[in-house]
Amino acid sequence: MHQTSHPPAEMDRSQPAIVVENLQRSFGTLQAVQGVSFSIGHGQVVGFVGANGAGKTTTMRILATLDYPNEGTVKIGGHNVVHYPDKVRRLLGWMPDSFGTYEHMTVLEYLDFYARALGYKGQERLKRIQEVMDFTDLTPLADRMSNKMSKGQTQRLCLGRSLLHDPQILIMDEPAAGLDPKARVELKQLIRILAEEGKTILISSHILSELGEMCDSLLFIDKGRIVHHGDAESMTRGSAATAETLVTVQVVGDPAKLVQWALTAPLIEVVEETKRGARLRVQSVEEGTLAGVLRRMITDGLQVTDFHREERKLEDAFIDMLGQIDKGTFKGDTP
Numbered sequence: 629m630h631q632t633s634h635p636p637a638e639m640d641r642s643q644p645a646i647v648v649e650n651l652q653r654s655f656g657t658l659q660a661v662q663g664v665s666f667s668i669g670h671g672q673v674v675g676f677v678g679a680n681g682a683g684k685t686t687t688m689r690i691l692a693t694l695d696y697p698n699e700g701t702v703k704i705g706g707h708n709v710v711h712y713p714d715k716v717r718r719l720l721g722w723m724p725d726s727f728g729t730y731e732h733m734t735v736l737e738y739l740d741f742y743a744r745a746l747g748y749k750g751q752e753r754l755k756r757i758q759e760v761m762d763f764t765d766l767t768p769l770a771d772r773m774s775n776k777m778s779k780g781q782t783q784r785l786c787l788g789r790s791l792l793h794d795p796q797i798l799i800m801d802e803p804a805a806g807l808d809p810k811a812r813v814e815l816k817q818l819i820r821i822l823a824e825e826g827k828t829i830l831i832s833s834h835i836l837s838e839l840g841e842m843c844d845s846l847l848f849i850d851k852g853r854i855v856h857h858g859d860a861e862s863m864t865r866g867s868a869a870t871a872e873t874l875v876t877v878q879v880v881g882d883p884a885k886l887v888q889w890a891l892t893a894p895l896i897e898v899v900e901e902t903k904r905g906a907r908l909r910v911q912s913v914e915e916g917t918l919a920g921v922l923r924r925m926i927t928d929g930l931q932v933t934d935f936h937r938e939e940r941k942l943e944d945a946f947i948d949m950l951g952q953i954d955k956g957t958f959k960g961d962t963p
């Protein structure tokens with residue numbers, strides 16, 4: 629239990645909600661986090677993405693005041709996590725990736741236990757617990773043994789516990805891991821509501837597609853380093869990852885004409901000929917360049933009926949990006 633008391637500490641709104649600078653953490657000779665820096669504005673929902681072992685949990689545990697960095701500083705709501713952990717804990721809700729329930733304790737008793745530990749008393753405590761149970765839809769399960777619930781219900785209880793002190797900032801470590809599709813949707817809806825309430829949320833996952841639609845931006849971590857911070861769209865459009873765009877084009881008449889044209893055009897490679905046209909790789913992500921390609925096709929006499937950019941799967945974009953980083957050819961905006 630890391631939250632200590634209430635009411636919430638004051639938040640310095642002149643600074644971003646979360647600021648991480650040159651964070652480093654080693655375990656023996658293993659450098660789990662190697663100079664991570666990022667900042668997150670108030671009310672932003674940010675996905676923290678990386679393969680197993682990339683350093684997500686280590687980073688998040690330091691943010692949640694559960695571990696110390698070897699180097700670097702972290703400020704939550706303007707407060708240094710090492711110097712003012714109590715203030716930070718009052719502003720912050722932490723949802724760990726694995727969480728324990730107790731035998732012989734109902735959902736209501738479990739939440740009551742944590743609410744007492746947070747210092748809530750009397751009617752106010754009952755009100756907080758009821759609000760949290762209503763929000764997480766646990767009211768019908770109030771008398772259920774907390775260790776006899778489905779994974780989805782358990783995750784909602786864990787979320788409820790982390791919301792008891794109504795924190796402005798939430799850090800969630802792999803909250804959707806192991807959930808079935810229905811429970812995932814329910815969890816996403818709850819996160820969406822919290823985001824609409826203006827909470828700042830950092831949420832980790834190794835499943836990118838899970839985060840893309842939910843987050844304002846994505847932070848990619850690989851081998852303890854941040855390799856990219858941007859919005860999901862810039863990844864699927866390929867900008868940071870590949871600096872190229874896949875375009876599907878259809879024409880009236882023989883597609884060979886289009887292929888012939890593409891073979892001699894600058895910045896363009898033919899990926900494949902299709903029934904009515906071709907898939908092309910354009911070595912640019914600039915909207916102006918793409919518009920220019922379309923214009924040239926038309927002025928060169930091709931009767932274009934369809935021209936559209938392909939959305940790449942986030943997973944593919946991420947894997948491409950990591951490959952390019954390894955080869956040293958990455959053209960994106962590594963911080």
Ligand SMILES: Nc1ncnc2c1ncn2[C@@H]1O[C@H](COP(=O)(O)OP(=O)(O)OP(=O)(O)O)[C@@H](O)[C@H]1O
Nearest residue numbers: 655658660678679680681682683684685686687834
């Ligand atoms: N307490 C510890 N002692 C030793 N090594 C650790 C400790 N905690 C983490 N590590 C190592 O640090 C590296 C980063 O682990 P971390 O848990 O932060 O990764 P992660 O990105 O959260 O991965 P996952 O998705 O598997 O949870 C891993 O190699 C891990 O084995």
